[in-house]
Amino acid sequence: MITLRAKLLCVGTVVILIGLALLLMSAWRSTVGPKQWLFVSAPVFGSGMTATGAVPRVSLVISNAGPRTIDPRLSWFECRTKTRLARLEDNEGWRPFAALSPGRAVRVACDLPQDFPIAENPLFCCEITWFEHGSLARRQAQVLSGSDNPNIRPWSIDWMRPWQSKPLTNGVAFASNVAVADYFRSVYGMDEAYFERTVLQIKASSTNKTGQMRYGRFPTREEQLTNRAWTHYVTFRQSL
Numbered sequence: 001m002i003t004l005r006a007k008l009l010c011v012g013t014v015v016i017l018i019g020l021a022l023l024l025m026s027a028w029r030s031t032v033g034p035k036q037w038l039f040v041s042a043p044v045f046g047s048g049m050t051a052t053g054a055v056p057r058v059s060l061v062i063s064n065a066g067p068r069t070i071d072p073r074l075s076w077f078e079c080r081t082k083t084r085l086a087r088l089e090d091n092e093g094w095r096p097f098a099a100l101s102p103g104r105a106v107r108v109a110c111d112l113p114q115d116f117p118i119a120e121n122p123l124f125c126c127e128i129t130w131f132e133h134g135s136l137a138r139r140q141a142q143v144l145s146g147s148d149n150p151n152i153r154p155w156s157i158d159w160m161r162p163w164q165s166k167p168l169t170n171g172v173a174f175a176s177n178v179a180v181a182d183y184f185r186s187v188y189g190m191d192e193a194y195f196e197r198t199v200l201q202i203k204a205s206s207t208n209k210t211g212q213m214r215y216g217r218f219p220t221r222e223e224q225l226t227n228r229a230w231t232h233y234v235t236f237r238q239s240l
Contacts, residue, residue, distance in 0.1 A: 036239075037066025038100075038130045040175040045118045048109060056112040058124055060175055062097070063105035068169075069133035072097045075172070076232050077110055077126035080187065084122075086112045090228075099133055125176040125183040127232050132168035172239050180236060188226055190233045198230070 041061040048057040058079060064070050074095040079086040088095070097108050110126070112118070134142075141162070174180045184190040219227065 036171055036173065037064055037070055037169065038072055038128060038171065038173045039063050039065055040126075040128060040173045043124050043126070043175055043177050045122070045124075045177075048111065050111065053114065055114050056116045056118045057109050058112065059107055059109040060126075061105055061107050062100065062128065062173075064100040064102055066132075066169070067102055069099050069101045070130045071099050071133055072108075072128050072130040074108075074110065075127050075129040076228075077124070078187075078229075079110075079112055079116070079122050079124045081117050081120040081122045083120075084113075084116055085225075086116055087225075094129070097128075100130075123176070123178060123183060123187065125174065125180060125187075127172055127174050127235065129170070129172050131170045134168050138168075172235055174236050174239065184229065184233045184236065188229050188233070190230070195233070195237065 039062070043058045043060050046057050046059060047054050049055075058077075062072055074088065074097065077088050098106065100106060116122075133139075145158075176183045178186070181191075
C-alpha cells in the first residue's frame with residue numbers, strides 16, 4: 001500500500017519534471033528565434049540638417065525580431081531618377097548602424113546629395129547586412145585573434161577556439177519603395193530568365209578556360225553598376 005508520503009513524493013517529482021520541461025521549452029524558444037531577425041520598413045523621402053545645410057534624406061525603420069542583439073550595416077543602396085543616381089560608392093565601405101537589441105526598433109537614414117531631385121519620384125533600393133553581436137568575451141577574443149601586437153602573436157593561442165562550434169547568426173534584408181524584385185527588373189532587367197541565362201553563361205565560361213589570361217577593355221561605369229547590382233540581386237534571391 002502506497003503511503004501518503006510516497007504519494008506526495010511522486011506528485012512533487014512530477015511537478016518538478018513538468019517545471020523543468022517548461023523551462024527548457026522557454027529557453028529553446030528564446031534562442032531559436034526567426035530565420036530573419038532584421039525587418040526593414042518601406043523608405044520615406046524627406047530632408048535633414050547637416051553641417052552644410054539641409055539635404056534630401058531617405059529614412060527607414062529597422063527592427064530586431066531576433067532573440068539576441070545584432071549589428072546592422074548598410075552594405076548597398078541606390079536612389080535613381082531619370083537624370084540622377086545616388087549610391088553607396090565602393091570606396092565608402094559599409095555604413096554601420098548602432099547595435100540593435102531584441103525587440104527594439106530605430107529609424108536610420110541615408111543622406112543624398114543636396115541637389116538631388118527627390119520631387120521626381122525616385123526609385124530607391126538598399127541592402128542591410130546584419131550580424132549577431134556576440135558576447136563581450138567573444139568580441140575580445142576576435143580582437144586578440146586578429147591582433148598584430150608583438151606581445152600577443154608569439155603566444156600562438158587560438159583565441160576563438162571556445163566559439164568554433166558556435167557560429168554567429170547573420171543575414172540580409174532588402175527594402176525599396178517598390179517591390180525589391182521590381183526594382184532589379186525595371187532598372188537592370190534582372191528577372192528569373194536573366195538569372196538563369198547569366199548562370200548558364202558563367203558556368204560555360206568556367207568550363208571553357210584556356211589557361212591563359214585575356215585582357216579586354218575596362219568596363220564602363222554602367223557595366224560596373226550592373227556587375228555590382230548582379231551580386232546584390234543574387235543575394236536577394238538567396239534571402240527569399
